[in-house]
Amino acid sequence: MGDFGVAAKSEGVMVTEKITRQKLSDQVFERLRAMILTGELGAGAIVPSERALMERFGVGRPAVREALQQMHTMGLITIAHGERSRVKPLNAGAVLGQVDAVAQLLLSAEPEALAHLKEARRMFEAGMVRIAAEKSIEADVVALSDILDEQRRCLGNPRAFIAADMAFHTRIAAMTGNPIMLAVSEAMLKWLFQYHAALLHWSGKEEVTLLEHARILERIAAKDGAGAVSAMQAHIARSADVIGHHG
Numbered sequence: 001m002g003d004f005g006v007a008a009k010s011e012g013v014m015v016t017e018k019i020t021r022q023k024l025s026d027q028v029f030e031r032l033r034a035m036i037l038t039g040e041l042g043a044g045a046i047v048p049s050e051r052a053l054m055e056r057f058g059v060g061r062p063a064v065r066e067a068l069q070q071m072h073t074m075g076l077i078t079i080a081h082g083e084r085s086r087v088k089p090l091n092a093g094a095v096l097g098q099v100d101a102v103a104q105l106l107l108s109a110e111p112e113a114l115a116h117l118k119e120a121r122r123m124f125e126a127g128m129v130r131i132a133a134e135k136s137i138e139a140d141v142v143a144l145s146d147i148l149d150e151q152r153r154c155l156g157n158p159r160a161f162i163a164a165d166m167a168f169h170t171r172i173a174a175m176t177g178n179p180i181m182l183a184v185s186e187a188m189l190k191w192l193f194q195y196h197a198a199l200l201h202w203s204g205k206e207e208v209t210l211l212e213h214a215r216i217l218e219r220i221a222a223k224d225g226a227g228a229v230s231a232m233q234a235h236i237a238r239s240a241d242v243i244g245h246h247g
Contacts, residue, residue: 024059025066031057032071036087047077047085121188122236125169126229128185132175133220133228140175141221147171148213155206162193168213172220205239212238 032053035041048056053064072079078086106113132140151164166189173185212235219227 024063025070028053028057028059028063028067029070032067033076036076036090041087043087043089045087047087049084117188117191118236121192122233124181124184124188125232125236128176128181129172129216129220129228129232130225131178131181132172133223133225135175135177136220136223140171141217144168144171144217144220148210148217151213152210161206165209165213166193172216175220208238209235 032041032047041047047068050061050064050068053059053068054061057064068077068079068085071077072085075088076090078088147164147168151161151168154160154164169189170182170186173182176182212231215231216228216235219231
């Protein structure tokens, strides 16, 4: 069974447009995805058994299994030994989580990738902190202050210190009220973590980081968007320069 050729005439020239046959597993995948998008299979719902899907779509077990594995690879469903597959919640964090391994491989394999990531983060953090400052309420300021206190207590413990560092920036992202901004912020921090973790063992810049975070917090508390941007840009530029030389 080969491809079919359809001839079309465009401006006096005959153009052949090929119609390809779609694999059965791809058709099953599209049907399952449609069931998720329409809400027939909502977040947390149990995916029908292989036999039920075979009967519903009139296909064999291999096509169903391949489609289910494709959905699992894309992060749409869970597959665990001895448990029924379930639909995973659709959100920005889940989508970006699927590219973590590829992103980290890219950062290691492509010399320019880290520079591009730092540039993107510098622009992203600046825009994000402006929104956070303008939207900040007392509870946000208290939360950031608590994180900063915790980070100060983590001096001498590199991994705990960087975890608090990431929590500080993640809390600012959450203050925007934009789930995509939060997901992107978490992803960027995760991709840079491998560089940060090594840096903190020798950098000796922990006190500088605390001071910079305090300045950012001060501007957010004052609802000073421009000042928060300036403080964040200085912080990101300094830390990005360190990562660039020693990452």
